Amino acid sequence: CKDDLAEINKNPNEAETPQPAYLLTSTIKTTADSYWGVSNNLASSLLFVQHWARIQYTDPDRYIFTNNDFTDGWSTWYSKSISQLKIIQSLAENSGNDNYKGVALVLQSWIFSLLTDAYGEIPYTQAGNIDEFLTPAYDTQETVYKGLLNDLKMAQGLLNTDSEGIAGDILYGGDITSWKHFANALRLRFALRIADRLPDLAKSTLAEITTEGAGYITSNAENARLIYEDAPYRNPVSSSFEAREDYRVSKTIIDKLRALNDPRLAVYADTTQTATPEQYIGVPNGLTSSDASNLGFARTSRPGTYFRDPHAPAVILSYAEVLFGLSEAVSRGFITGDATDFYQQAIRASLAQYNISNELIVSYLQQEEVQFDPQQYKKSIGEQKWIALYGQGLEAFAEWRRLDYPQLTPAVAGVLGGKIPLRFLYPGTEQSLNGKSYGEAIARQGSNTLLTKLWFDVE
Amino acid sequence: HAQTTALRGAVVAASTGEGLPGVSVQVIGSNTAAQTDAAGKFSLNVPSGSQLRFSYIGYTEQVIVLQSNQSYLEVRLDEQENALDEVVVTALNISKEKKSLGYSIQEVKGTDLSEAKESNLVNSLAGKVAGVQVTNSQGNMGSSRIIIRGETSIAGNNQPLFVIDGTPVDNSQLGTSGNRDYANAISDINSEDIESMSVLKGPNAAALYGSRAAAGVILITTKSGSKRKGLGISINSNNTFERVAVLPDYQNVFGQGADGKFSYVDGKGGGINDGVDESWGPKMDGRLIPQFYSNGEAVPFLPHPDNVRSFFGTGRTLNNGIAITDATDKIDYRFSYNNSNQTGIVPNSSIEKNNFNLNTSYKITPDLTLTANANYVRTNSGNLPGVGGFRSNGYMLQFTWFGRQVDVNRLKNYRDADGNLVNWNNSYYSNPYFIAEENIVQQQRDRIFGNVGLNYKINDFLTANFRSGNDYYTDRRKIRIAYGTNGTPFGSYEEDAYTVNENNTEFTLNYNQPLSADFRLDILAGGNIRSQSRQRNDQKAPRLAVPDVYTLANSRDALVSLGEYSSLKTYSLFSSAQIGFKNYAFLNLTARNDWSSTLPVDNLSYFYPSVNASIVLSEAFALQSDVLSYWKLRGGWSKVGKDTDPYNLIDSYIFSAPYSDSPQLTVNDIKKNPDLKPETTTSAEIGTELALFDNRLRLDVSIYDINSINQILSVDVSPSTGYKKQLVNAGKINNKGIEVQLGLTPLRKNDFQWDVNVNFSSNKSRVVELDEAGDLQSYTIGSSGSAQVLASVGQPYGMLYGTAFLRDGDGRIVVDANGIPTTDPVNHYFGKFTPDWLGGITNSFRYKDFDLSFLIDIKHGGKIYSGTNATGTGTGVLASTLPGRDAEHGGLSYTVGDVTYDDGIIVDGVNADGSENAKIVSAQQYYKARYRTNEPNVFDASYVKLREVKLGYHLPNRWISKIGLQSASFALVARNLWIIHKNAPNIDPETAFNTGNAQGLESLQLPTTRSIGFNLNVKF
Structure with a gap:
């Protein structure tokens, strides 16, 4: 009778043996949704970096948050993304498929970097291992970044175009070469992230990449991005705009693009619904709801149709970013090369990403304001990278903190005493669920407020 | 002579x-x-x-x-109360003398339930039984939760098991996460069919029902066939009318808008603040402002104080039934039919119920009896009212984010001449009448339950019983959102269908024999097989292809589908024995072993015993006198093992529709546990029953102590573990309490009798441990925004936890540089949702042919987090947001640029450096800060309610017998007539989202109703 009873308790609804390919698909999809979605992007980082602004319910644009507002990334990235990637790695170890393991490590490194850039200290070494660590300790950003560079190096070694392939890869369609390029592009990103703290490690990392020889992302065609599909797998921005009209393009970036005659203006923003002489009108960040409302929905620019399209890509890492990175690495003396050339290539790549014609690119690059200033490479790169990262709120937020350019004016009616947030708040639930580790992290890093400066953010 | x-x-x-x-x-x-x-x-x-x-x-x-x-x-x-030979129905439908029981049991008569009818049976127990807490979720068409002796399971079901004529019946609330409050399944029962209800409290009473009885049992005995008098036909008609009882206290000074400005163009930002769905706008002093109905013309801006109230109509419940009964020497039967037709206070909401019941027994031979009980219930709802914060159909969401000047009567015609939808706001909401008419949820539940039994009297001492009972229902919901609904422009359509089946087949042998002149032995032994299966099939067209056609095929996108199937089986062997001595001392023993499919093979068998005893002291020591009529002492100890839900042992991965061409698997949020052991609840109870002065004073007191250990908890863990929850076999919770029932008959004359029944109960719970290592300090029972309900170690069950104002050492609020209160980054505890004590007082008077009774129901203590208060404070619709909003309401004057305002408030608090705050903030900013923080929105949830009033008249026998009637009575009945006292503003503190454990949270509740009507009962 016991066997009968055990048979009855066999789960008929869910799979008990997971498939790495199917887990990989859902991991990429779930992570991208959260990365590009409301909580982490639209209603927070895109506002902080003044790509977008709120036209109604302006609290987040005024930096009014509770410790419940940043649970999405924390919860999704750990309990779905990291969890599944760990399972893929263990399945890969059992089956001996190194490419699954390598891909999982690359994605895992990216996701940990999203977490640490947003929150600061995070569980890393003890994360995603519930059998051993029910209350994972938080690691310092230094530990996390050192670990991630190590993980990516290992991933680079595992990824092999000659080995057994992978399926379910909705980023690169199973192209291992591209994964190797993406892995190195992330190493470049991380090396620069810690450049002000650990320049030697940054430099040696880039040297290793050169030695290994796999190279970086080579063209816009190789950009790491998820291209969305029809509903229900639409781009989160498209879903958001179908349901509500909360966002407009920020006045800061529209004014900047206009000042630079930047052809990306027509891509980044829509013309106002009610015709206006300026055609494109941005909304100042952090107005009171009343002031924002007074500007009028129809007389301010929505984000461009390119971004509101159901199929719009969620860009994770672009060719342009790699080139900006190389320019900075040269400027910092980490590698040799022509910083100006890399910088110009980066701008070309960014404009080409939006199918802007070569003529317009050439005339854009000829402008005085667009010239590279090696003496102030942080300013040149910071401003152009900020434009190139439009829509990638989290990365733009991290780079703005690190490079301190462009210099942004805080929200008009902000509540942080004339400052812009420097991090996300840990979710309130960490206090009750992982109180001791949380307490230790707070003690090291500083209180759980929006203005606590993170380790990588030196100035 | x-x-x-x-x-x-x-x-x-x-x-x-x-x-x-x-x-x-x-x-x-x-x-x-x-x-x-x-x-x-x-x-x-x-x-x-x-x-x-x-x-x-x-x-x-x-x-x-x-x-x-x-x-x-x-x-x-009058029926005798608490008499020596009072017989009650106990477990397995066995009638026992109450004096022989070593545990607390309380009976409620059918007439106490059926005259002042409730659409949900559970509600009619409120205030009538000591230790029973009933919470009506919201409105009057939804679910109700019942708890006996507090929450004994941290995460599992805490509601009692319902048993009808010996067969367990389902009381699930299926689909609790949507935007409708679907009624719990026991609401299918027609109260007219109920002879009596026995409430068995705590596991002491219930060891014979197995696991599910750990939280108590409610035994329902239905009316059976009896030799007819007259034609044997009775007709009952109950008709009640419902009106809104509690609405928030709105302000009627300021209308829609922000910063005092408003002008309507298109309702979505085209005008001045016309996309703002808040009432921080201009004064409603008749100034001329274009409004939604005025086509751009400036018209007087005036308050409509009853604008919310006038949206809600008068609900009506028509309840009509007939029963036919008869008996001969060989056969008896009772057949009943009841139709209940309810229209709600929300426009276009309705529920219709049709109940058929047949109860019959047939003596095949003098020793062999066949019994059968069959019920068919069809519950059909044309549309259930939307609840909670859903834009597509949440009424109170819209009325709490509201323009106070809006005249809802102008919204009734929700399309203009061109067919365009008309509303006061077009950026978030759709016209409330439109959503009532078009965004409907239909529900149809078809249910068949009953049992067949064979009873064979083998000899004078030995009886064999076989019974198989089944409860089967399908519950189908069709959920429509119309094209053009704000936020869901293409609408959607969903069909959600459940099928539930439970079978209990049981065989028992009963041996009942006087052992000697003094001793009697009554032994029962038996076995039970329980099989349960549940199925759910949910399909959704997320966006319709064309408007107004509600089929799944009419979809723009791939259908989103969900299928779930679960089944479980339990085998049980059980036995009970009662030894009686001289009819005044009794010892009861029970034992049961279960084998459950839901547990791991090594742990799936578990045994649990109970023992209890009673002694009637008044008999044993011949203490009866004019003063003392009856005195009994009782006590017992029991243990109940409890299994878990199906499929909790092995990690599993959830399928979702392919992305590109790649199927998707997602890790389950819950880390499963292959080593689960059964939960154990042990309970000790002592009590006494006392009757004095010829039964005119009756007292029943119980004290209990319940420990639940090895609880199977799906505990929240930090997501950084890779999971959101983990199934653990840990957790200890203790409940201690006292229950008192007091009956008084202050007056007893032929023509006049006055009875008072008082019940009182107090339960104290304490979460002792969540895991052995002590890593887990809190279990999240539920949450609403940043407010959580926790089971925290060392605290009572159900603590509210959330954000509070930052305060200095003296408890003064710390303000930020702008003078606005700041939120403490550390969350605070605000107290438990569970009450300190519950009480009910029923006074009944009988004068000649008239009866009058009224029930006062009291809940004392407990906290509630009110989302209505939070939101209404943020949106400025509540009267509590008036202070400081203009000079007339105490607002301070201040100047920004060259404009002078009179809505300044200086928050009583200190700056970060400890100096006295002197910054003026606008009232709007101040109230917004109160909205964002949980602390000011937590209230005491106590209430005193006039729950029930009945005035009945029995037509004198001499009149009615002339027209061929056996009896006729007429009663005026009222339910929830008056909230005599409450401390929580703007809401009825008796409220919940659903029947789960996450209580103490309120958000945008539908108003509760009061009902008044009459009941007519005629027997031919």
Whole structure:
């Protein structure tokens, strides 16, 4: 009778043996949704970096948050993304498929970097291992970044175009070469992230990449991005705009693009619904709801149709970013090369990403304001990278903190005493669920407020 | 010789008005006596002025002095309370003398449930039974939760098991996360069919029902066939009318807008603040402003104080039923049909119920009896009212984010001449009448339940019983969102279908034998097989292809589908024994072993015993006197093992529709556990029952201590572990409490009787441990925004936890540089949702043929987090946001640029450096800060309610018998007439999202209703 009873308790609804390919698909999809979605992007980082602004319910644009507002990334990235990637790695170890393991490590490194850039200290070494660590300790950003560079190096070694392939890869369609390029592009990103703290490690990392020889992302065609599909797998921005009209393009970036005659203006923003002489009108960040409302929905620019399209890509890492990175690495003396050339290539790549014609690119690059200033490479790169990262709120937020350019004016009616947030708040639930580790992290890093400066953010 | 009179008369039961057959009528001091006939009638020659004694088993004896020349007499006998030989229905549908039980049991009569009807049966127990807490979720069409003796399971089901005529029936609330509050399944039961309900409290009473009885059992005995009087037909008609009872206290000074400005163009930002769905706008002083109905013309901006109230209509419940009963020597039956037709206070909401019940037994031979009980219930809802914060159909969401100047009557025609939707706001909401008419949820539940049994009397001592009971239902919901609904522009359509089946098949042997003159033995042994299966199939077209056609195929996108199937099986062997000594001392023992499919093979068998005893001291020591009528002591100890839900052992991965061409698997949020052990609840209870002064004072007191250990908890863990929850076999919770029932009969005369029934209960819970290592300090029971309900170690069950204002050492609020209160980054505890104590007082009066009773229901203590108060404060619609909003309401004057405002507030608080705050903030900013923080929105949830009032009239037997009636009664009934006292503003503190454990949270509740109506009962 016991066997009968055990048979009855066999789960008929869910799979008990997971498939790495199917887990990989859902991991990429779930992570991208959260990365590009409301909580982490639209209603927070895109506002902080003044790509977008709120036209109604302006609290987040005024930096009014509770410790419940940043649970999405924390919860999704750990309990779905990291969890599944760990399972893929263990399945890969059992089956001996190194490419699954390598891909999982690359994605895992990216996701940990999203977490640490947003929150600061995070569980890393003890994360995603519930059998051993029910209350994972938080690691310092230094530990996390050192670990991630190590993980990516290992991933680079595992990824092999000659080995057994992978399926379910909705980023690169199973192209291992591209994964190797993406892995190195992330190493470049991380090396620069810690450049002000650990320049030697940054430099040696880039040297290793050169030695290994796999190279970086080579063209816009190789950009790491998820291209969305029809509903229900639409781009989160498209879903958001179908349901509500909360966002407009920020006045800061529209004014900047206009000042630079930047052809990306027509891509980044829509013309106002009610015709206006300026055609494109941005909304100042952090107005009171009343002031924002007074500007009028129809007389301010929505984000461009390119971004509101159901199929719009969620860009994770672009060719342009790699080139900006190389320019900075040269400027910092980490590698040799022509910083100006890399910088110009980066701008070309960014404009080409939006199918802007070569003529317009050439005339854009000829402008005085667009010239590279090696003496102030942080300013040149910071401003152009900020434009190139439009829509990638989290990365733009991290780079703005690190490079301190462009210099942004805080929200008009902000509540942080004339400052812009420097991090996300840990979710309130960490206090009750992982109180001791949380307490230790707070003690090291500083209180759980929006203005606590993170380790990588030196100035 | 005194003159004799020919006296005729009738004796009827006071509670039902029906004639009582076989009542002995005796002239005191003589041998003259008579008995009533089948209709309760008698005739007798008596000397005038003599005294007559009317006595009948189970009823209080009455003596009546005849008036001279009196020729007709109608006597109403009251049923005896707490009599020595009171019989109650106990586990497995076995009737036992109450005195023999070592645990607390309380019975509620069918008439107490059916006259002042509730659409949800559970509600009618509120305030009537000590230790029972009933929470009506919201509105009057939804679910209700019932808890006996507090929450004993941290995460599992805490509601009692419902058993009808020996067969467990389902009381699930399926689909609790949507935007409708679907009624729990026991609401299918027709209260007219109920003979009595026994409430078995705590596991002591319930060891024989197995796992699910750990939280108590409610045993329902339905009316059975009996030898008919007259035609044997009874008709009942109950009609009630419902109106909104509690609405928030709105302000009627300021209208829609922000910063005092508003002008309507298109309702979505085209005008000045016309996309703002808040009332921080201009004063409603008749100034001229374009509004949604005025086509751009400036019209007077005026308050409409009743704008929310006038949206809600009068609900109506028509409840009509007929029952036919008869019995012969071989067969008896009772058939009933009941139709209930309810229209809600929300426009276009309705529920119709049709109940068929057949209860019959047939003596195949004198020793072999076949019984059958069959019920068919169809519950059909044309549309259930939307609840909570859903834009597509949340009424109170829209009315709490509201323009106070809006005249809802102008919204009734929700399309203009061109067919465009009209609303006061177009950026978030759709017209409330439009959503009531078009965004509907239909529900149809078809349910068949009942049982067949065979009873074979093997000899005088031994009886064999076989019973198989089944409860099967399908519950289908069709959820429409119309094209053009704000936020869901293409609409959607969803079909959600559940199928639930449970079978209990049982065989018992009963041995009942006097062992000697003093000792009696009653042994029962049996076995049970329980099989349960549930199925769900949910399909959704997320966006419709064309408007107004509601089929799944009419979809723009791939359908989103969900299928779930679960089944479980339990085998059980059980036994109970009762040893009785001299009819006043009793020892009861039970034992049960279960084998459950839901547990790991090594742990799936578990045993649990119970023991209890009772002694009737008044009999044992011959203590009876004029003062002491009855005194019993009782006590017991019991243990109940409990299994878990199916599929909790092995990690599993959830499928979702392919992305590109790649199927998707997602890790389950819950880390499963292959080593689960059964949960164990042990309970110790002692009690006493006392009757004094000829039963005119009756007291029943119980004290209990319940420990639940090894609880199977799906505990929240930090997501950084890779999971959101983990199934653990840990957790200890202790509940201690006291229950008191007091019955008083202050007055008892032939024509007049006054009874008072008081019940009181107090339960204290404490979460002792969540895991052995002590890593887990809190378990999240539920949350609403940043407010959480926790089971925290060392604290009572159900603590509210959330954000509070930052305060300095003296408890003063710390403000930021702008003078606005700041939120403490550390969350705070605000107290538990569970009450300190519950009480109910029923006063009933009988004067001749009139009955009057009223029930006062009290809940004292407990906290509630109110989302209505939070939101209404943020949006400025509540009257509590008036202080400081202009000079008239105490606002301070301040100047920004060259504009002077008069809505300044200086928050009583200190700056970060400890200096006194002197910054003026606008009222709008201040109230927004109160909205964002949980602390100011947590309230005491106590209430005192006038729960029920009944005024009944039994038509005198002598009148009705002439027109062929057996009895006729008429009653005026009212439910939830008056909230006599509450501390939580703007809401009814008795509220919940659903019947789960996450109580103490309120958000945008539908208003509760009061109902008034009448009940007519006629027997032919």
